[in-house]
Amino acid sequence: MVQDNLSVEYFFFSYAFPALEKCTDRLTKEEISKYEDMAVGKESPSKEELEKLFPKSFERIKKYAEKLKIKNHWDIKVIKGYWYEEHNRIIDSGESGYNKTPSQLRKPCKVDFAMITKPRASFAEVKVKKNKDLKRAINYLNLHLFENEYVTIHLGHIIEKISEEVYKKYA
Amino acid sequence: MCLTIPGKVIEIGTNRFVIDYLSTKREVNISLVDVKIGDYVIVSNKIIISKVNKDQAKKFFELIN
Numbered sequence: 001m002v003q004d005n006l007s008v009e010y011f012f013f014s015y016a017f018p019a020l021e022k023c024t025d026r027l028t029k030e031e032i033s034k035y036e037d038m039a040v041g042k043e044s045p046s047k048e049e050l051e052k053l054f055p056k057s058f059e060r061i062k063k064y065a066e067k068l069k070i071k072n073h074w075d076i077k078v079i080k081g082y083w084y085e086e087h088n089r090i091i092d093s094g095e096s097g098y099n100k101t102p103s104q105l106r107k108p109c110k111v112d113f114a115m116i117t118k119p120r121a122s123f124a125e126v127k128v129k130k131n132k133d134l135k136r137a138i139n140y141l142n143l144h145l146f147e148n149e150y151v152t153i154h155l156g157h158i159i160e161k162i163s164e165e166v167y168k169k170y171a
Numbered sequence: 172m173c174l175t176i177p178g179k180v181i182e183i184g185t186n187r188f189v190i191d192y193l194s195t196k197r198e199v200n201i202s203l204v205d206v207k208i209g210d211y212v213i214v215s216n217k218i219i220i221s222k223v224n225k226d227q228a229k230k231f232f233e234l235i236n
Contacts, residue, residue: 005213005216010232017214018215019215019218021214021215021216021217022174036216039226069172101231101234102228102230102231103227104179104221104223104224104225104227105174105175105176105213105223105227105231106175106177107221108175108213108215108221109175109222122201123203135204135221136201136203136204137215138201138203138218138220139228140216140218142233147189155220156203156213156215156216156220156221157174157215157216157220
């Protein structure tokens, strides 16, 4: 669930930051490291900076906002819906070139909804509901994780804790 | 596009993995999966997050070449 004190920018950024290295042709190692530190520190670049860092994502987010008939694409309903539903839908549908990408390369791009089975210091073993996969995910954002809690995972990173209700709805 | 690119494990040391990533050597320190030299893997944020079978990796390289 989104903690009340975390901004919509941070909500977007927490899901997007594991993909920062894909921007290495545009970013220096130092810049990437700076952004990673921000993610761990629960800070986020500004909306304008995020839109420059992840232009393709925001093209899709703006279209998604139109589909939801919400004028401001930075509305939390849009950003949350994008990561919980729309992002996986795009990957599954093969849009945006995903139809050409081999399935094993598409899989880590999807947001997984999982239950913690064994929390560890820097990672956790999780069970992904959809395919009952047991796997490890990195706890890069240093969340306090406990067995049987529900989380989302993107690119092998545990992103946030979610409620059982959210887990059951989207998993 | 959230694109993952496979790399090949070419060296393994103590808490150290060297990956051939599009002909560039990259070093990572954490792997979430058991790997051996020659495996194709996906790296995110300097962490090996999963393995990819050889066929899927080759299919990807055919696409981008």
